[in-house]
Amino acid sequence: MIYQGKQKIWADYQKEIPDNHWFYVRSCIRQNFFPGAEKMFLEICREVLKKDFYETEYHTTCGGIAYHCDTIPQETVMTIVARQFSLMTEAGYENYVASCITSFGNYIEILETWREFPEVETRIREMLWKACRREFNKPKYVAHASDLIYKYRNEIASRAKFRLVNRFTGEPLRVVEHIGCHYSKMFPSKGVGGAEYPYVLCGMIESWGGNVIDYPERRHCCGYGFRQYHVKANRGYSVSNTYKKFESMAPYHPDFILTNCPGCPYFMDRWQYVIAETEGKTYGENGYGIPVLTYEELASLVLGYNPWDIGLQLHQVAVEPLLDKLGVEYDPSEKYKGLNEKELSRPELPGVLRCC
Amino acid sequence: MKENIVIIGGGIAGLEVAVQLLDLGYKPIVIEKRDRLGGHVADWNLLFPDMIPARDVVGNLIARASEANIFLNTEISFVNKLKDSYNIMLSNGISINTRIIVMTTGFALFDAAKKEEYGYGVYDQVMTNKDLEHWFNTGDDKRVNDSAMNAVGFVHCVGSRDEKARNPQCSKVCCITAIKQAIELKQRFPEAMVYCFYMDLRMFGKKYEDFYINAQRDYGIRFIRGRVSEVSENIDGRVIVKAEDTLSGKPVKVTLDLLVLMAGIICNTDSTRLANMVSLPIDSDGFLKSRDNVAEIIESPRDGIFYAGACTGPKTVPETLAEARAAALKVHLFIKGLK
Amino acid sequence: MDFGFKISPSSAINLDNVDLTKFEELHRMEPDVYKCMACGSCSATCPASPFSGMSMRKVITALQRGKEKEAVAMLRNCMLCGKCSMVCPRGINTRHLILSIFRIYREDGK
Numbered sequence: 001m002i003y004q005g006k007q008k009i010w011a012d013y014q015k016e017i018p019d020n021h022w023f024y025v026r027s028c029i030r031q032n033f034f035p036g037a038e039k040m041f042l043e044i045c046r047e048v049l050k051k052d053f054y055e056t057e058y059h060t061t062c063g064g065i066a067y068h069c070d071t072i073p074q075e076t077v078m079t080i081v082a083r084q085f086s087l088m089t090e091a092g093y094e095n096y097v098a099s100c101i102t103s104f105g106n107y108i109e110i111l112e113t114w115r116e117f118p119e120v121e122t123r124i125r126e127m128l129w130k131a132c133r134r135e136f137n138k139p140k141y142v143a144h145a146s147d148l149i150y151k152y153r154n155e156i157a158s159r160a161k162f163r164l165v166n167r168f169t170g171e172p173l174r175v176v177e178h179i180g181c182h183y184s185k186m187f188p189s190k191g192v193g194g195a196e197y198p199y200v201l202c203g204m205i206e207s208w209g210g211n212v213i214d215y216p217e218r219r220h221c222c223g224y225g226f227r228q229y230h231v232k233a234n235r236g237y238s239v240s241n242t243y244k245k246f247e248s249m250a251p252y253h254p255d256f257i258l259t260n261c262p263g264c265p266y267f268m269d270r271w272q273y274v275i276a277e278t279e280g281k282t283y284g285e286n287g288y289g290i291p292v293l294t295y296e297e298l299a300s301l302v303l304g305y306n307p308w309d310i311g312l313q314l315h316q317v318a319v320e321p322l323l324d325k326l327g328v329e330y331d332p333s334e335k336y337k338g339l340n341e342k343e344l345s346r347p348e349l350p351g352v353l354r355c356c
Numbered sequence: 357m358k359e360n361i362v363i364i365g366g367g368i369a370g371l372e373v374a375v376q377l378l379d380l381g382y383k384p385i386v387i388e389k390r391d392r393l394g395g396h397v398a399d400w401n402l403l404f405p406d407m408i409p410a411r412d413v414v415g416n417l418i419a420r421a422s423e424a425n426i427f428l429n430t431e432i433s434f435v436n437k438l439k440d441s442y443n444i445m446l447s448n449g450i451s452i453n454t455r456i457i458v459m460t461t462g463f464a465l466f467d468a469a470k471k472e473e474y475g476y477g478v479y480d481q482v483m484t485n486k487d488l489e490h491w492f493n494t495g496d497d498k499r500v501n502d503s504a505m506n507a508v509g510f511v512h513c514v515g516s517r518d519e520k521a522r523n524p525q526c527s528k529v530c531c532i533t534a535i536k537q538a539i540e541l542k543q544r545f546p547e548a549m550v551y552c553f554y555m556d557l558r559m560f561g562k563k564y565e566d567f568y569i570n571a572q573r574d575y576g577i578r579f580i581r582g583r584v585s586e587v588s589e590n591i592d593g594r595v596i597v598k599a600e601d602t603l604s605g606k607p608v609k610v611t612l613d614l615l616v617l618m619a620g621i622i623c624n625t626d627s628t629r630l631a632n633m634v635s636l637p638i639d640s641d642g643f644l645k646s647r648d649n650v651a652e653i654i655e656s657p658r659d660g661i662f663y664a665g666a667c668t669g670p671k672t673v674p675e676t677l678a679e680a681r682a683a684a685l686k687v688h689l690f691i692k693g694l695k
Numbered sequence: 696m697d698f699g700f701k702i703s704p705s706s707a708i709n710l711d712n713v714d715l716t717k718f719e720e721l722h723r724m725e726p727d728v729y730k731c732m733a734c735g736s737c738s739a740t741c742p743a744s745p746f747s748g749m750s751m752r753k754v755i756t757a758l759q760r761g762k763e764k765e766a767v768a769m770l771r772n773c774m775l776c777g778k779c780s781m782v783c784p785r786g787i788n789t790r791h792l793i794l795s796i797f798r799i800y801r802e803d804g805k
Contacts, residue, residue: 001589005469005477196472216588216596236700243702251591277696351696551710557732569785572729576722578759581733601708603733603756610710 001214006197013184013194017151018141023093024055025084027100028065030294033266036311037296038099041145044299048159049152054091059084064102064182068226074113075124081110082128086136096139097148101261104144105182108190111138144183146260146295150192150200153207161304164210166255167327172211173255176290177201178222178245178268180261201258204295208302210255217248223271224263239278242271246283246290253285256322257292265292269316276353287354289317301328308334318356332356359691360385360454362444363424364432364630367395368673369665369680370460371417374424376684382691385425385452387432389626393418395462401492403673404536405563413673431626435633441660442634455660456690457634458683459644461627463666466515466523466620474514474617479589481612484514484619485530488537499614505545509597509612510534511584512554516620525641527620528670531558534618535571542575550577551610553584553599561672580608587615621670634661643669654683662686713761717799721758724795730785731755737779737789747772751779751789758796767800 022045026038045051062084063077088096098104114121128134149156164173179198184191193199196219202212223242228234245268249257259265272289276282284290292315293301300310307328312319313335323330335356336344349355361377363370366388377384392398394414403410427446436443441455468476468484476482483491483499491497512534516527531554538550552571557579559565571577582599590596595615601608623642631637631644636656639645644667647655654663664683665676722728737751738744749772757766770793779789 001593002478002480005475008469008477009472194472197478214589216590218588219586232699235698236703239700240703240705244705274698275702278698278701549710568732569730572732573726576729579732601756601760603752604708604760604762606760607707608710608760609707 006199009197010193010199013189013192013199015143015147015190015192017143017147018095019051019151021052021093022054022095022097022143022148023088023091023139024053024145025059025062025096025098025100025103026055027098027103027262028061029266030099030262033262034294034297034311034314036300036309036314037294040300040305040310041099041149041296044156044296044303045148045152048303049155053097054093056087056091059087062098062100062103062106064100064106065226065230067106068102069230070227075127077106078110078113078120078124079127079131081107082124082136083132083134085138086128086134088139089135089137094137094140095143096141097143097145099145099262101144101180102182104142105180105186107139107142108187111142112187114138144200144260146183146200147192149295149299150203153204156299156302157207157209160208160302162302162326162328164205164208164302164326166325168325172209173325174213174252175205175210176213176215176218176249176252176254176257177205178218178257178259178261178264180259180264181221181225183260201260201295204298205258208298213249213252213254215249215252217245220245220248222259222261222264222267224261224267229263229267238267239271239274242267243275243279246272246275246281249290250283254290255325257290258295258298259292260295265294268292273316273350273353276350280352282353284317285321287352288321289353291315291317291319291322293319301326304328306330308337316353316355318354320356359456360452361456361458361687362387362442362452362454363458363460365395365460365462365665365667366390366393366426366428367460367462367665368397368414368417369462369667369676370395370458371414371421372677372680373458373460373664373684373687374421375417376681377687378421378423380684380688382688383423383425384458385427385454386421387427387430387446389429389431391429393421393426393428396465397673399486399493400489402536402540404532405561405567407536432630432633435630437634456687457661458687459627459630459636459656459661459663459667460665460680460683461624461630461644461667463621463643463670464624466521466527466622468514468617468619470521471514471518471617473586474511474584474615475587475589475595476617479587479595479615480593481589481595482587482615482617484617485533485537486619488541488616492540501613505541505548505613507549507551507610507612508538508541508545508614508616509551509553509584509610510538510616510618511597512552512557512618513583514617514619515622516618517555518620523620523622523642526558526670527618528558528560529672530618530620531556532561532564532567534616535564535567535577537616538577539567539571539575542577548613550575551612552577552579553582553597554579555581555583582608621666624667627667634658636661639668641669643667654679654686660690662690708760710760713759715759715761717763718758721795721799724799725788725792727785727787728755728792730787732785734784736782736784740778740782742776742778743772743774749773751793754796758800763800767796770796 063080066072067077184195188195228238269292361384400410431447433445637645664680743749754766
């Protein structure tokens with residue numbers, strides 16, 4: 001691998017990301033998958049970095065999943081998005097940041113469509129007005145939330161309590177990065193680092209002290225894919241793709257996987273359980289799996305937040321071995337305590353995949 | 357004969373035009389931007405179909421053109437159009453008045469790094485057709501490891517027949533070059549598996565089909581019809597290539613010790629820059645536009661400006677030489693007609 | 696545990712794992728087998744092809760991709776009429792080739 005060759009490509013795909021004043025929209029599914037992630041994003045941006053992030057309870061889904069599952073036409077998605085933009089306009093913001101990769105891809109695709117076919121935009125404006133008497137300005141800038149953590153990565157590094165270094169060996173942690181497909185595969189120029197060698201997560205890992213692993217199936221789908229998983233008959237196909245990725249990364253012995261998409265961390269996390277049950281295979285050390293983190297969770301860990309406050313107990317694959325390597329202190333007895341300090345019920349431990 | 361004739365480009369086209377004009381009694385001027393003559397061919401090792409050394413072809417041309425006025429390391433700064441002639445200002449400060457310009461500006465190789473998915477410049481074991489010729493010439497390239505050459509692949513059409521690479525046309529010579537290079541590698545590494553990933557094999561020239569049959573039957577080179585979709589690097593630094601074997605209708609993958617990208621032929625940006633200076637049109641394929649593409653390929657739409665070689669599109673060496681001779685004759689007739 | 700779905704085997708051909716020992720043996724007997732350029736004349740003219748799926752072109756490709764059983768199964772429909780030899784532009788003696796294939800791949804021929 002020629003690192004300078006990648007740097008040359010990364011230099012071609014850099015974005016001028018505005019520093020402050022963002023209108024934040026959440027993902028439909030992330031709040032169920034890894035609920036700590038979005039909370040921590042706002043916490044870090046607002047409380048640690050003192051930036052202005054606005055969010056409103058009136059925003060809805062972007063319609064992306066339904067659009068990609070072919071259950072609603074593009075005009076409907078566009079009108080939903082137009083309404084989101086009108087909320088942003090109403091709140092007085094021009095920079096729009098999405099938590100979800102599919103939303104991000106959706107917004108970019110729609111804005112590009114409107115740029116190419118202004119008559120479509122005109123029609124959507126009329127539809128939005130008819131539907132709910134709203135008007136909107138298009139955002140000046142659309143970012144994905146990982147773009148912002150990427151932008152703030154060095155600032156976060158300067159406040160970091162932990163580096164991505166194995167404290168037992170002193171070696172940098174080996175990190176697999178996985179980018180959501182809708183981040184830059186549709187519009188390579190809209191993603192930091194482009195589509196073939198995306199840099200957005202690599203930049204965070206490098207800045208926080210880890211080593212990025214580039215393995216043969218790095219570009220491969222995580223296995224989610226709306227039409228794969230959501231159609232029950234296709235679930236075998238979904239897990240097969242995940243299996244292919246794990247088989248390919250296994251020889252590199254990654255310490256953890258970093259992702260920036262709603263579906264990827266969820267499926268790479270949960271399918272490890274299914275692969276363990278059906279194939280008897282586990283990919284971490286000593287029967288554990290490979291922890292899969294979102295970039296917000298990782299930023300929070302690096303900044304020294306309590307792992308149980310950022311929702312790491314919702315991972316299927318035990319994160320404890322990683323916490324030990326990082327030197328993060330945690331109280332195992334606190335893992336399943338609710339906010340009111342009451343013990344919640346503990347999940348049943350799987351048979352093959354070792355968990356805590 | 358004091359008539360100035362300016363030949364722009366000192367590759368084989370420019371040299372052959374100069375040789376012919378010298379034989380006709382003229383004293384042409386050859387302008388070459390690099391510090392040596394011979395252009396792309398001088399970087400090549402052996403030439404198909406007879407496997408003669410490129411060095412001999414180029415050396416012979418240089419020797420025979422030595423009486424011409426040759427300016428190396430010289431670029432065209434600007435060209436002024438006068439009433440029925442041109443004033444050419446060179447980067448070395450010399451200015452030339454001429455009625456006759458022969459464009460022998462040649463081509464550029466497609467930058468294989470632009471096909472990011474193939475990993476040229478990113479993966480250790482990926483090289484181009486040009487790099488391989490360099491290795492044939494010098495034996496100097498750490499990507500070729502004599503002790504570990506078990507599997508080698510050639511990717512045809514890199515930056516050719518590719519609308520996304522903004523180069524929809526065929527580069528013409530890469531199919532036969534790939535087969536030539538595959539055979540040469542197989543001769544050096546007889547135990548290696550050699551694969552060619554192709555979309556079509558365009559064996560149009562004299563003895564090319566024989567070459568292809570040779571590669572199949574005598575060298576056992578494996579031809580896989582399918583365009584390589586992506587390349588990655590595995591843990592020991594070898595490359596994994598994915599394509600579809602369209603003949604079996606199945607995805608195919610293979611691990612290789614070396615991958616050679618057949619970088620295509622695109623128009624030289626210097627040609628386009630010069631064309632703008634003298635208001636020459638560019639054809640839809642990006643190359644210089646001829647008066648017509650059947651009978652007058654070597655004539656530009658402007659009186660006194662002629663073309664030879666790959667500035668009007670991908671060409672083989674014999675085609676280029678033939679055009680150069682024809683262009684020299686055109687120049688001669690042009691001068692006679694005016695006098 | 697049965698989830699109602701499982702990991703599907705990959706249909707991709709991995710050339711790293713294809714054992715070509717028998718094909719090399721075939722090649723020694725029939726050097727012309729490498730000359731096939733997959734034009735399909737043989738399959739187009741084959742009287743057995745429309746009814747049985749027999750295709751000489753596919754057989755030659757399949758043998759090189761390690762799909763020996765598939766190839767031999769196809770060949771079982773051959774009536775050795777020799778029309779394919781007549782049309783092959785590369786002059787491959789396909790009839791002779793078929794007999795050689797049977798000789799070499801016999802054990803796997805079930």
